Amino acid sequence: MSIKKHLSYIILCLLAFTTKAQQNTVQGIIYRINTSTRIAQVVVTNLRTNTVMMSDELGIFTIKANPGDTLLFDKSEYADLRHVVGSQKEMAIYMRLMTSTELEEVKIKGTTKQQELGEVMRDYRGQGSFFDGKPPALLFLMSPITGLYELFGKTPGRARRFAKFTKAELEQNEINRRYNVEFVKRTLNINDEEAGKFINYYMPSYEDIRVWNDYELIKRVKRQYQYYKVNKDPLRVNPFQVKPADTARRN
CATH class of the missing domain: 2.60.40.1120 (Carboxypeptidase-like, regulatory domain)
Structure with a gap:
């Protein structure tokens, strides 16, 4: 040879x-x-x-x-x-299952924001804004002045708005805990910039995050990314022109 x-x-x-x-x-x-x-x-x-x-x-x-x-x-x-x-x-x-101490540390990190927001709500209550600004009907019979204050007072109005803000913040915090740039990069094998753009395009709802396990979340993200890759050029011109994959499929 x-x-x-x-x-x-x-x-x-x-x-x-x-x-x-x-x-x-x-x-x-x-x-x-x-x-x-x-x-x-x-x-x-x-x-x-x-x-x-x-x-x-x-x-x-x-x-x-x-x-x-x-x-x-x-x-x-x-x-x-x-x-x-x-x-x-x-x-x-x-x-290895985490020890109770390790789980508590994880829990503490995840609830820091919740505690901070809760403290502000307690401050509102300390100013006389009870029941998160939503008094029960019985309160008017027991104390009409307090009931009217809760319903029409300025502080209760601010407390209700803050309670709504708190709920939105905590829900977004839970979404960000599972769906973030690192998760998207790892799931789709893309860089930081592409992951950021995709997150701006697709964000699961709190209800989705609450019921989906990790496998379901990965599957949905991959499906949405395939749709995004096909339609990202029209999106760049008009972000309202193309609907997310789940919405488009239902329509």
């Missing part, structure tokens, strides 16, 4: 090896540590490629990854886990 043929053979082998490496897929089962309990709906992220998958109801996951890639396993009430992919194509992952 000539040198030229030898080189051609070597190049073909290298190409075949590279293609195989690029298409490598690993799978595994996720357990609660020290038990045989499997964990469903764990978000699995390849930190190199930003590919995102989720474990099924049996705790089984499949994701594209090469040896040396780091996988991030994330689920509420469990401590985040990072695992470096080795040569094995099948793996067992063991996640």
Whole structure:
């Protein structure tokens, strides 16, 4: 065999090896540590490629990854886990439930804004604005002056407006906790700028966030992004011209 043929053979082998490496897929089962309990709906992220998958109801996951890639396993009430992919194509992952102290720290961080807003509402009540500015009918019989003050007074009006603002703030805070630039970047494998533009286009409602699990949220975001990619040029010209995918599908 000539040198030229030898080189051609070597190049073909290298190409075949590279293609195989690029298409490598690993799978595994996720357990609660020290038990045989499997964990469903764990978000699995390849930190190199930003590919995102989720474990099924049996705790089984499949994701594209090469040896040396780091996988991030994330689920509420469990401590985040990072695992470096080795040569094995099948793996067992063991996640640890957070301690009560760790859960309390997470809870404290998430409720800081709620506490701050609650303190302001208590200040309003301290000024005489009781019942969040919505007095029960019985209050007029018990104390007509207080009842009229609650209904028509300036402070109760401000309290009602602030209560409405508080509700909107807390709902938006809950949306931002799950749907944010980092989540969108990781789910769609896009950069900061593109993620920001997409978030400006699509924002799930509080009701959606409240009922969707992580798998449903990822599925909806991917579907909305496909629609956004097709229609983002018309959107740039007239943002009211194109409806979100869910709305367009219903119409």
